[in-house]
Amino acid sequence: MQGDIPQREPVHSPEPGNQWIVEQGIAGGELYLLDQTKGPDGEKGAPSSKKHADKPRERKFDDKLAKDELPGWNGYVEWEDYPEKRKAAHEILMSQEFPPPPEFQLEQIPGRNPVLEGKYSLEGLASRKKLILNFEVGGRLTSVPDESWETVLEEKDPKMLHLLQFPYNGEPPKSLVTDIPTIDPEAWFLRLEGLVKEPKKLTLADLQDESRFPRMERLVTIQCSGTRRIEQIALYAGEGDEMINAPWAEGAIGTARYVGISLKKVIKDCGGLVDGGKHLELVGADTYFKMNEVMNYAISVPWSKVRANEVMLVWEMNGEPLPKIHGAPLRAVVLGYIGARSVKWLYRITAMKEPTRAPVQSREYLYFTQQVGKHNQRWTDGIQIQEMPVSSAIMSPWNKQVVIHEGKIAMKGWAYSGGGRWPERVEVSANGGFSWYMVPVENLSPKHKFAWRTWHTEVPCDVEGWIELVVRCWDNSLSKSISVNAFGISRFCIGPNVLRRSCLHVVDTQPTEVRNAWNWGLHVTSSAHRVKIYSVNKSKERTKARLEEFEKRGIDFVPITRPTEFPFQSWDEYEDFFTRNGPRDVEV
Ligand SMILES: Nc1nc2c(c(=O)[nH]1)N[C@H]1C(S)=C(S)[C@@H](COP(=O)(O)O)O[C@H]1N2
Numbered sequence: 225m226q227g228d229i230p231q232r233e234p235v236h237s238p239e240p241g242n243q244w245i246v247e248q249g250i251a252g253g254e255l256y257l258l259d260q261t262k263g264p265d266g267e268k269g270a271p272s273s274k275k276h277a278d279k280p281r282e283r284k285f286d287d288k289l290a291k292d293e294l295p296g297w298n299g300y301v302e303w304e305d306y307p308e309k310r311k312a313a314h315e316i317l318m319s320q321e322f323p324p325p326p327e328f329q330l331e332q333i334p335g336r337n338p339v340l341e342g343k344y345s346l347e348g349l350a351s352r353k354k355l356i357l358n359f360e361v362g363g364r365l366t367s368v369p370d371e372s373w374e375t376v377l378e379e380k381d382p383k384m385l386h387l388l389q390f391p392y393n394g395e396p397p398k399s400l401v402t403d404i405p406t407i408d409p410e411a412w413f414l415r416l417e418g419l420v421k422e423p424k425k426l427t428l429a430d431l432q433d434e435s436r437f438p439r440m441e442r443l444v445t446i447q448c449s450g451t452r453r454i455e456q457i458a459l460y461a462g463e464g465d466e467m468i469n470a471p472w473a474e475g476a477i478g479t480a481r482y483v484g485i486s487l488k489k490v491i492k493d494c495g496g497l498v499d500g501g502k503h504l505e506l507v508g509a510d511t512y513f514k515m516n517e518v519m520n521y522a523i524s525v526p527w528s529k530v531r532a533n534e535v536m537l538v539w540e541m542n543g544e545p546l547p548k549i550h551g552a553p554l555r556a557v558v559l560g561y562i563g564a565r566s567v568k569w570l571y572r573i574t575a576m577k578e579p580t581r582a583p584v585q586s587r588e589y590l591y592f593t594q595q596v597g598k599h600n601q602r603w604t605d606g607i608q609i610q611e612m613p614v615s616s617a618i619m620s621p622w623n624k625q626v627v628i629h630e631g632k633i634a635m636k637g638w639a640y641s642g643g644g645r646w647p648e649r650v651e652v653s654a655n656g657g658f659s660w661y662m663v664p665v666e667n668l669s670p671k672h673k674f675a676w677r678t679w680h681t682e683v684p685c686d687v688e689g690w691i692e693l694v695v696r697c698w699d700n701s702l703s704k705s706i707s708v709n710a711f712g713i714s715r716f717c718i719g720p721n722v723l724r725r726s727c728l729h730v731v732d733t734q735p736t737e738v739r740n741a742w743n744w745g746l747h748v749t750s751s752a753h754r755v756k757i758y759s760v761n762k763s764k765e766r767t768k769a770r771l772e773e774f775e776k777r778g779i780d781f782v783p784i785t786r787p788t789e790f791p792f793q794s795w796d797e798y799e800d801f802f803t804r805n806g807p808r809d810v811e812v
């Protein structure tokens with residue numbers, strides 16, 4: 225039913241010998257609800273996996289409902305302008321029953337990168353598209369890289385119609401759904417509406433006319449707020465509003481050189497804002513689902529951000545025309561904000577008084593406190609995630625890797641801070657964060673206001689066996705907060721040193737543990753990134769000799785969990801040792 229996802233047989237009433245699978249949470253999706261208000265041992269509820277219907281009813285979208293809006297705009301269905309159409313689509317979605325999504329938070333993440341393929345095609349909607357849900361499981365790839373798309377297409381017959389099953393009961397496909405509108409740049413135009421003095425339609429040629437709009441070029445990091453979510457999932461299951469809790473790792477971030485123009489200039493070209501216009505809603509041509517509602521992808525940015533020339537409209541990425549998967553012909557790049565604000569396939573900008581009520585802006589990307597659970601969260605309880613805090617990641621070595629070195633382990637990775645802050649210092653540890661070594665500044669890539677810095681370094685490591693590598697970054701708000709402390713808010717502290725110390729740790733660097741920043745939405749994993757590796761220190765003579773022996777015998781060193789198939793020591797050496805140092809046991 226779930227395409228390629230390996231399905232484990234439900235345990236439900238396990239054999240007595242297998243009860244531990246449920247008891248230990250390995251089949252956590254099948255645990256009974258324990259209601260202790262109904263007596264000390266609670267009352268057994270049914271595990272959720274029993275409840276769902278396993279056969280969806282097949283209903284079809286008719287072609288008229290989801291037809292393309294304009295010639296040359298393949299895959300663009302306009303929803304916002306047609307309340308009736310939206311209602312009809314909603315009714316169709318409501319009439320469906322779908323199996324629940326595969327459980328990979330309470331149970332194990334599948335061993336391979338799953339592709340959920342739709343068997344229950346909503347054909348009209350998918351008529352000219354392949355809608356493939358593809359998510360990355362702990363790989364080293366960027367979020368939705370072209371390569372992974374290629375791989376998907378290679379793995380599957382490209383002519384086959386793939387469609388997201390909507391099995392997600394209102395969980396929306398979002399950035400991970402590679403539902404890519406293919407829009408002819410010649411046919412494309414941008415609508416500017418709402419509280420602008422002169423509503424307009426501008427073509428790409430208009431926007432590219434340098435006599436009207438000066439070019440703007442920036443190196444920008446776009447970071448998804450779900451980056452490194454996999455570390456949160458590994459601790460506790462949450463509810464991610466990125467597509468079905470996509471277990472993103474360190475790769476859901478990317479840096480590119482973008483060319484385009486400032487949105488501010490375009491608004492000026494429309495005569496500016498009128499009537500208290502304070503926010504700009506940016507709408508993308510792709511179709512987006514939330515709680516069985518169908519709409520176009522939309523967010524808003526405050527005018528103050530636009531006025532600061534921090535919202536770009538771009539058509540070029542790394543010296544090439546913007547790729548389709550990244551939003552061609554035109555996308556927004558909102559400098560220093562989370563990726564969700566950088567709308568792809570942009571076609572409409574509406575000036576409004578308030579931030580948009582579109583779900584991505586009003587109900588998602590929120591950061592909750594520990595007094596709020598999934599069951600009682602209100603959207604107003606969450607802080608809006610707009611800028612990412614300082615963060616970093618180790619991109620090499622990889623978790624669980626066996627690393628042979630000579631007393632210093634080479635590491636590399638990225639460091640980033642949102643909101644126009646930049647990494648000032650990166651530190652690494654080879655002992656779980658007890659002692660830290662500064663990455664030499666010359667090993668950090670150049671500073672940019674809105675981009676990450678990549679880094680590489682060598683961390684001293686004498687130890688052999690399992691160790692924990694850690695990275696943390698300090699951004700430039702460190703210096704700001706120190707000056708504020710010294711001159712401004714000293715009334716909040718007992719003594720200047722106490723305040724200074726707390727600011728250093730709270731404001732400017734990363735929390736040390738995932739739990740410090742854990743939240744239900746599984747967003748913003750900004751704790752120091754930890755990678756466990758097995759250290760083999762070849763600067764030790766015996767280690768060196770052993771490695772040679774493995775090689776000579778043609779025996780694989782990994783996996784490290786296997787018993788070694790040749791002796792560690794000769795009996796002569798053994799006896800010699802105890803003769804010289806006394807026996808293992810003493811008698812008196
Ligand atoms: N139209 C549209 N724009 C979108 C999205 C989307 O689903 N539709 N996803 C957003 C999210 S959540 C992220 S993280 C970035 C990802 O940008 P990329 O695909 O260029 O890496 O795009 C943003 N822009």
Ligand SMILES: [Mo]
Binds near residue numbers: 447466
């Ligand atoms: Mo995202």
